[in-house]
Amino acid sequence: DADVTQTPRNRITKTGKRIMLECSQTKGHDRMYWYRQDPGLGLRLIYYSFDVKDINKGEISDGYSVSRQAQAKFSLSLESAIPNQTALYFCATSAPFVLAGTGELFFGEGSRLTVL
Amino acid sequence: AQKITQTQPGMFVQEKEAVTLDCTYDTSDPSYGLFWYKQPSSGEMIFLIYQGSYDQQNATEGRYSLNFQKARKSANLVISASQLGDSAMYFCAMREGPYSNTGNQFYFGTGTSLTVIP
Secondary structure, three states, X not given: OOOEEEEOOEEEEOOOOOEEEEXXXXXXXXXXXXXXXXXXXXXXXEEEXXXXXXXXXXXXXXXXXXXXXXXXEEEEEEOOOOHHHOEEEEEEEEOOXXXXXXOOOEXXXXXXEEEO | OOOEEOOOOEEEEEOOOOEEEOOEEOOOOOOEEEEEEEEOOOOOOEEEEEXXXXXXXXXXXXXXXXXXXXXXXXXXXXXXXXXXXXXXXXXXXXXEOOOOOOOOOXXXXXXXXXXXXX
């Protein structure tokens, strides 16, 4: 099983609908992230959380909200989806920079969202 | 200013040849980490290699090496003996140090699409 699991993997929805993307991890990491990938734009940070009580906005948080239900779970919500939120969404985790040898991001497999 | 710049949207390389993917970064933090990820057409993100700002030697992982030129703020990925399976998007990323005001965020470039030609 994957260390970082995202559900759903693919979702097609309509404008105005509420969508939740879920992420769970077995890495034991405190740090969790949500990124969005668009062609030509790379990965952009939406929200990140360094522990259950710590939630921070990233570069492009407008139109999104998150919930950190437990150390292992971090959900991303689109309250009222719009077509320009069509993208590939990644959840990721990492160990703290000071402790880990590399502290790299571990990614989920991605959730492809299409908003019609 | 962009934290990570990848100026090559697309690259082609002949099978078995070496290829260099360019990456420059911008930071004033003395402590940072540089990463390369591979994204095949299936979409997953695969960690390839890491270079710490205080590392004296260039990082190597199998056929991957990172040409780290600190003064020029460049962290180019070199893939030796290219294989067809190397065809993918490649992303350069940076993470500033634990005491930076960026909260240890990771910054990504826009990626380079590499195609290996048989």
